[in-house]
Amino acid sequence: MLLIYCPYCEEERSELEFRQAGDAHIARPTNMTEMTDEEFEAFFFLRDNVKGLTYERWRHLNGCGRFFNAARDTVSDKFVTTYKAGLPKPDISTLRPATEATVETYEATESNAK
Amino acid sequence: MRKYSVFAVAREAMRGHRGWEAQWTSPEPRKEYDVIIIGAGGHGLGTAYYLAKEHGITNIAVLEKGWLGGGNTGRNTTIIRSNYLYDESAGIYDHALKLWDDLSQDLNYNVMYSARGVMMLSHNIHDQQVFKRHIHANRLNGIDNEWLTPEQAKEFCPPLDISRTARYPINGAALQRRGGTARHDAVAWGYARAAADRGVHIIQNCEVTGLRRHANGAIAGVETNRGYIGAKKVGVVAAGHTSVLMEMADVRMPLVSYPLQALVSEPVKPIFPCVVMSNTVHAYISQSDKGELVIGAGTDQYSSYSQTGGLQIITHTLDAICELFPIFRRMKMMRSWGGIVDVTPDRSPILAKTPVPGLYVNCGWGTGGFKATPGSANVFAHTIANDAPHRINAPFTLERFRTGRLIDEAAAAAVAH
Numbered sequence: 001m002l003l004i005y006c007p008y009c010e011e012e013r014s015e016l017e018f019r020q021a022g023d024a025h026i027a028r029p030t031n032m033t034e035m036t037d038e039e040f041e042a043f044f045f046l047r048d049n050v051k052g053l054t055y056e057r058w059r060h061l062n063g064c065g066r067f068f069n070a071a072r073d074t075v076s077d078k079f080v081t082t083y084k085a086g087l088p089k090p091d092i093s094t095l096r097p098a099t100e101a102t103v104e105t106y107e108a109t110e111s112n113a114k
Numbered sequence: 115m116r117k118y119s120v121f122a123v124a125r126e127a128m129r130g131h132r133g134w135e136a137q138w139t140s141p142e143p144r145k146e147y148d149v150i151i152i153g154a155g156g157h158g159l160g161t162a163y164y165l166a167k168e169h170g171i172t173n174i175a176v177l178e179k180g181w182l183g184g185g186n187t188g189r190n191t192t193i194i195r196s197n198y199l200y201d202e203s204a205g206i207y208d209h210a211l212k213l214w215d216d217l218s219q220d221l222n223y224n225v226m227y228s229a230r231g232v233m234m235l236s237h238n239i240h241d242q243q244v245f246k247r248h249i250h251a252n253r254l255n256g257i258d259n260e261w262l263t264p265e266q267a268k269e270f271c272p273p274l275d276i277s278r279t280a281r282y283p284i285n286g287a288a289l290q291r292r293g294g295t296a297r298h299d300a301v302a303w304g305y306a307r308a309a310a311d312r313g314v315h316i317i318q319n320c321e322v323t324g325l326r327r328h329a330n331g332a333i334a335g336v337e338t339n340r341g342y343i344g345a346k347k348v349g350v351v352a353a354g355h356t357s358v359l360m361e362m363a364d365v366r367m368p369l370v371s372y373p374l375q376a377l378v379s380e381p382v383k384p385i386f387p388c389v390v391m392s393n394t395v396h397a398y399i400s401q402s403d404k405g406e407l408v409i410g411a412g413t414d415q416y417s418s419y420s421q422t423g424g425l426q427i428i429t430h431t432l433d434a435i436c437e438l439f440p441i442f443r444r445m446k447m448m449r450s451w452g453g454i455v456d457v458t459p460d461r462s463p464i465l466a467k468t469p470v471p472g473l474y475v476n477c478g479w480g481t482g483g484f485k486a487t488p489g490s491a492n493v494f495a496h497t498i499a500n501d502a503p504h505r506i507n508a509p510f511t512l513e514r515f516r517t518g519r520l521i522d523e524a525a526a527a528a529v530a531h
Contacts, residue, residue, distance in 0.1 A: 001424060001425065001426060002424075015424070016426060019415060019416075020415060020416035020417065037516045037517070037518075038516060040516075041368075041515050041516040042366070044515075045368040045459050045515040046366040046367065046368050046515070047357070047366070047367070047368065047369065047370055048357070048361075048366065049357035049358075049367065049369050049370055049371055049417070049456075051355070051357075051358050051371075051419045054417075056417075074371075074417060074418050074419050074420070075418075075419050075420060076420065077418055077420050
């Protein structure tokens with residue numbers, strides 16, 4: 001089971017408390033009545049469905065209830081980072097990949113204790 | 115190809131089984147094919163088979179990244195039924211069900227199709243209303259489906275707990291008697307053998323890394339880890355990886371890929387006579403001919419290509435199974451696995467031409483593609499051969515997400531997505 005860091009609660013919680021909520025950084029059009037069918041299709045139905053690093057919305061449903069964004073690898077399911085809604089896409093190359101040393105998981109703290 | 119028969123079995127028994135030949139060959143790829151199918155699962159191999167059998171096209175290669183039938187064809191729970199709500203869905207799923215009937219004879223390969231009945235449990239008044247609506251709609255489409263009282267359901271499936279004190283009380287069930295199961299691997303193997311016999315090349319461990327196009331945009335061939343292979347037409351039948359492949363041709367798809375998990379128990383003697391599904395409590399179960407209970411659930415919560423999935427999903431399913439069938443509480447589960455399913459916004463498949471001339475796509479089967487294998491392959495072969503859809507798959511276009519003519523089975527499919 002994954003531990004996900006909620007940027008609002010500022011702590012890692014079990015994935016059971018969270019729900020994925022689709023792709024992040026999709027701007028909802030303000031001129032929906034004037035859009036062509038093609039534009040609406042692209043906004044509403046078409047998805048990149050990335051195999052690899054993807055940016056998506058998550059909701060801490062059974063916690064603070066707030067939406068935030070995450071960068072996640074869809075092959076390993078590893079969360080690279082999470083960040084507050086409204087912030088721009090983080091530059092992943094500058095981030096250190098999340099490891100047991102950088103993420104305070106139960107396993108990491110246990111192994112440190114030993 | 116030497117025909118399989120009771121005489122062949124007797125003959126080989128007499129001489130120590132030394133005369134069996136390989137079921138299909140592994141040829142070197144040619145420089146160019148008339149049709150390349152990407153994905154050697156049931157749908158892909160079946161497409162090649164029907165192209166060869168019904169449309170006279172035999173210069174075909176089926177390319178497979180891994181091993182034949184190793185994707186969702188080998189990872190599903192083998193349930194077959196056709197009791198879908200809408201006319202379009204009923205058309206394609208019942209076309210498949212009719213082909214299942216004599217598929218073993220057609221392929222000369224025992225796919226072990228067993229019409230043991232698929233029973234969907236109703237737990238509340240809403241289930242009851244939905245199922246009765248399904249039953250009436252199905253009957254109008256000539257598809258068998260009937261309503262059972264809890265007692266009749268118990269009679270049809272004795273291990274079922276219908277007591278009033280049950281955690282998930284049962285107020286009835288919908289039964290499709292023609293539904294059932296088939297041996298999933300045998301479907302891939304049978305289509306592979308029959309297609310190879312008609313000259314189709316099956317090339318495993320051949321991953322497509324790019325789609326090459328002519329200057330006018332039409333498909334020219336595929337780049338693979340075994341070099342470039344030219345093709346007049348390419349059919350993408352890649353389930354969860356469809357978006358990845360279609361992106362190589364600059365086509366964005368209305369798909370999201372999720373893991374869908376299943377698991378099997380230790381094998382036991384025959385105890386479970388049919389298939390039972392419950393969409394309200396997220397579980398379905400049948401018993402394989404080997405004796406294992408085959409159990410499935412809904413998809414995982416979040417999109418992924420991991421082919422595993424969360425443990426909490428399958429434990430949730432087992433909770434439900436143990437409540438519905440208390441006799442299974444002490445069964446040990448042996449294996450679990452995940453497949454990557456491609457889900458469309460309306461939960462109906464896409465079997466269609468694409469904006470790229472010569473490129474065709476068969477995808478979006480989501481959580482329920484196995485049952486449709488013969489029907490899907492049959493009409494997809496027609497679509498590729500004629501460059502136009504068959505009457506049955508004509509509604510399942512890629513353009514429906516632009517025109518709005520959705521086939522919204524989301525609320526109608528039996529297991530919640």
